[in-house]
Amino acid sequence: MKKRSVILLILILCIGFSNLFAEEGKKHPWGLIFNTNDLLLDIKSYQAGVGVKIFLGNSTAARFLGDIFYATNANSFSATFGATFEKHFKQGRVSPYWGGFLDAGFISQKSEIINPDNWTRNISYPISSGGVFGVEFFILDFLSVFAEYNLSFTGTITSSTISVDGEETSTNPELTYSIDSGIGNNSSLGIVIYMDDVITIKKSGHEKKGSTE
Numbered sequence: 476m477k478k479r480s481v482i483l484l485i486l487i488l489c490i491g492f493s494n495l496f497a498e499e500g501k502k503h504p505w506g507l508i509f510n511t512n513d514l515l516l517d518i519k520s521y522q523a524g525v526g527v528k529i530f531l532g533n534s535t536a537a538r539f540l541g542d543i544f545y546a547t548n549a550n551s552f553s554a555t556f557g558a559t560f561e562k563h564f565k566q567g568r569v570s571p572y573w574g575g576f577l578d579a580g581f582i583s584q585k586s587e588i589i590n591p592d593n594w595t596r597n598i599s600y601p602i603s604s605g606g607v608f609g610v611e612f613f614i615l616d617f618l619s620v621f622a623e624y625n626l627s628f629t630g631t632i633t634s635s636t637i638s639v640d641g642e643e644t645s646t647n648p649e650l651t652y653s654i655d656s657g658i659g660n661n662s663s664l665g666i667v668i669y670m671d672d673v674i675t676i677k678k679s680g681h682e683k684k685g686s687t688e
Contacts, residue, residue, distance in 0.1 A: 502530075502671065503529060503530055503531065504529070504530050504669045504670065504671045504672070504673045505527060505528060505529035505530070505669065505670060505671075506527070506528055506529075506617070506667045506668050506669035506670055507525075507526065507527060507528075507667070507668050508521040508526030508527065508528050508538060508665055508666065508667050509521055509526070509665070509666045509667075509668070510522065510660065510661065510663040510664065510665055510666065511620075511663060511664050511665075511666055512663055512664070513664075518666060519663070520542075521540060521665070522540055522542070522555075522557075522660065522661050523542055523555075523661070524540050524541055524542025524543075524555060525540070525541050525542065526538060526539065526540050526541075526665075527539045528667050528669075530673070533566065534562060534563045534564075534565075534566065535560070535561065535562055535563070536560075536561040536563065536572075537558060537559065537560050537561070538558065538559040538560075538561070539557070539558050540555065540556065540557040540558070540559075540578065541555070541556050542554065542555040542556075549584065550584065550585035550586065550587070551582075551583065551584040551585070552581075552582075552583045552584075553580065553581065553582040553583070554580060554581050555578060555579070555580035555581075556578070556579060556580070557576060557577060557578030557579065557603075558576065558577055559574060559575070559576035559607060560574045560575055560576070561573075561574040561607075561609075562574050563611075566674070567674065568612065568613045568674060568676065569610065569611075569612055569613075570610065570611045570612075570613075571608075571609070571610045571611075572607075572608075572609055572610070572611065573606070573607065573608045573609075574606070574607050575604070575605065575606050575607065576603070576604065576605060576606075576607055576625070576627075576659075577602075577603070577604045578601075578602070578603045578604070579600075579601070579602045579603075580600070580601045580602075581598075581599075581600055582597075582598065582599045582600075582601070583596065583597070583598045584596070584597050585597075592638060592639075592640050592641040593638060593639060593640065594637075594638050595635060595636070595637050595638075596635065596636045597633065597634075597635050598633070598634050598635075598636075599631050599632065599633040599634075600631065600632045600633075601629065601630070601631045602629070602630050602631070603627050603628065603629040603630075604627070604628055605625050605626045605627035605628055606625060606626050607623045607624070607625045607659050608623060608624050608625075609621055609622055609623025609624065609659065610622060610623070611667075613673065613674055613676065615676065616672040616673065616674055616675055616676055617668065617669040617670075617671065617672050617673060618666070618667070618668055618669070619666070619667045619669075619673070620664050620665065620666050620667075621660075621664070621665040621667070622658070622660075622664050622665070623658070623659040623660055623665075624656070624657065624658060624659055625656070625657070625658075625659035625660075626654075626655075626656045627654070627655050627656075627659075628652065628653075628654050629652060629653050629654075629655070630650060630651070630652040631650070631651050631652070632648050632649070632650050633648065633649050633650075633651070634646055634647070634648045634649070
């Protein structure tokens with residue numbers, strides 16, 4: 476199985492977001508997001524994909540998620556895109572926030588039985604949305620970790636196509652949904668490495684100024 480992250484797309488997103496929201500005389504720091512399961516900061520991909528975060532204003536920020544997966548030996552393809560918007564209560568080294576998120580995806584998997592004329596393809600469209608409440612803590616001027624809770628609603632539309640000796644039959648789409656509350660960000664700590672300093676931390680350990688002043 477092979478997993479390909481679209482490097483060109485990442486660069487376009489990073490450069491595009493920074494230019495899109497850039498205003499003369501005003502900072503809009505942006506950075507790359509990773510996940511970790513412990514405080515040792517053993518980094519992993521952001522929700523199995525690629526993440527970018529950008530400050531839009533003095534107290535608002537947005538996180539963007541993109542993931543593409545393709546495996547030839549399993550005849551499977553999936554794509555997920557999402558956005559999370561944060562409203563920070565205060566600026567500084569410890570910055571609590573609340574907000575909302577929306578994720579949408581596409582999953583296709585085909586399995587052959589005996590020969591190419593006999594196969595089954597399952598296609599699903601998962602969509603998730605909800606609210607988040609979390610805290611971002613700056614370890615360094617350009618490095619932070621965050622943890623959050625969320626309340627999410629997930630709906631998935633699934634359909635199947637079956638081919639028997641070349642004759643195809645499709646099932647009616649089926650909708651399933653769930654509501655869940657718990658730890659957000661795939662139950663992981665998030666790590667953000669910014670391309671510019673967000674706050675200035677004195678040697679005594681106290682921040683000197685806010686992130687977007």
